[in-house]
C-alpha cells in the first residue's frame with residue numbers, strides 16, 4: 001500500500017485546496033494543431049483545478065502536451081474546445097494583468113544587457129517607474145542570491161546563475177503564478193539539486209502558485225504538492241496525486257521510504273498508460 005493520501009483519477013482530475021482560492025480551472029479542454037500533415041491532437045479532455053499556493057508538476061513522456069498545456073494557461077496557445085480560467089479570468093486577461101511569470105528551459109537573457117537590466121525588461125515594457133523597478137530588482141536578485149552580480153552580463157555567469165537570474169526576472173513583476181517549463185533540465189545534477197532547494201525556499205518565501213513541467217520523477221516528488229501525470233499524445237491527465245510529503249522538503253527526504261513510495265506511484269501511473277516501458 002503506497003503512502004499517498006489521496007489520488008484522483010482522470011475523470012475527476014481535481015487538485016484539493018490548501019487556501020480554497022482557485023488559481024487555475026480547466027474544464028474539458030482539448031487542443032488540436034492544424035498542420036500541413038493534418039491535425040495533431042495535442043491535448044484531449046483535460047480537467048484540472050489548481051489552488052493558490054500549490055506547487056503542481058506536470059510529468060509525462062516527450063510530446064504528451066505538457067508545454068502546450070502551460071502555453072494555454074499563459075494565453076500563448078488557444079484551446080480548440082473547453083474552458084479555462086486563470087485566477088477567475090480568461091488567460092488573455094491574466095496575461096494582460098501580468099498575473100504570471102514564465103520561466104523557460106533556456107534562461108533567455110539578453111547578452112548585451114546586465115543582469116539588472118535583464119530583470120528590468122518586463123517592468124520597462126509594462127511602463128513601471130524606475131524607482132519601483134530598482135526596488136524589485138534589488139529584492140529578487142537578493143532572493144536568488146545574485147545581489148553581487150547585478151552588473152555582470154549573462155555570459156559572465158554559470159548556467160545555474162543565469163537560470164536564477166531568469167527566475168528573478170519572472171518574479172520582478174510580482175506575479176501570482178509562476179509557470180516554469182523544465183527550467184533546470186539543462187543543468188548538471190549537483191546544480192539542479194541546489195536549484196530545486198532554492199526554488200522551494202523562494203516558493204515558501206513568496207507563497208506563489210507554481211506550475212512546473214518536468215521529465216524527472218525525482219524532481220516532481222521533491223518539489224510538488226501535487227503531481228499531474230499525463231499520457232502520451234493526445235495528452236490526457238492519467239492521474240493527479242496529492243503528495244503526502246511536507247511542503248518544506250530537504251534533499252535528505254530522498255532517502256526516506258515515503259519519497260520512494262510516491263516516486264513509485266508516479267512511475268506506475270506512467271507505466272500503466274504505456275508512457276514508459
Ligand SMILES: Nc1ncnc2c1ncn2[C@@H]1O[C@H](COP(=O)(O)OP(=O)(O)OP(=O)(O)O)[C@@H](O)[C@H]1O
Nearest residue numbers: 033035040042061062063064065066067068069233
Ligand atoms: N505549434 C505547433 N504546431 C503543431 N504541432 C505542435 C505545435 N506545438 C506542439 N505541437 C505538437 O503537440 C504535441 C505536444 O507538444 P508539447 O511540446 O506540448 O509536448 P511536451 O510534453 O512538452 O514535450 P517535451 O517533453 O518533449 O518537451 C507534440 O506532438 C508536438 O509535436
